[in-house]
Amino acid sequence: MSHDYAPPRFEDRAGEAKPTGRHPVNIGHLVMGLAFLVFFVVWALIVSGTVVINSIEDLRWLLPxxxxVGGSVGLLAALLRKS
Incomplete structure (x- = not known):
């Protein structure tokens, strides 16, 4: 017994509209991406000498x-998604 069924190709579906538009933003990816970006900026400021770190205690205001930033943007994105 042979099965000659193949799923329809995208090109064969000429009558259907192609999916366009935006996809929903994944808030978790947004928050972690922004946190990584801000960690990079903090690191770049320390390495370039713009921010001088004399002791480990000086990092207590930079690391949070x-x-x-990530939490604030995530909260804002979650609130905007609801409306």
Whole structure:
């Protein structure tokens, strides 16, 4: 017994509209991407000498910044998605 069935190709579906438009934003990816970006900016500021770190205690105000930025943008994106 042979089966000559093949799924329809995309090109064969001429009558259907092609999917266009935006896809929903994954908030988790957005938050982690922004946190990574801000960690990179903090690192670049320290390496370039723009921010001088004399001791490990000086980092206590820099390290929470990426999480605050990422969380704020994630919260804003979640609120905007609901409306």
């Amino acid at each position: 910044i990426p999480w605050i």
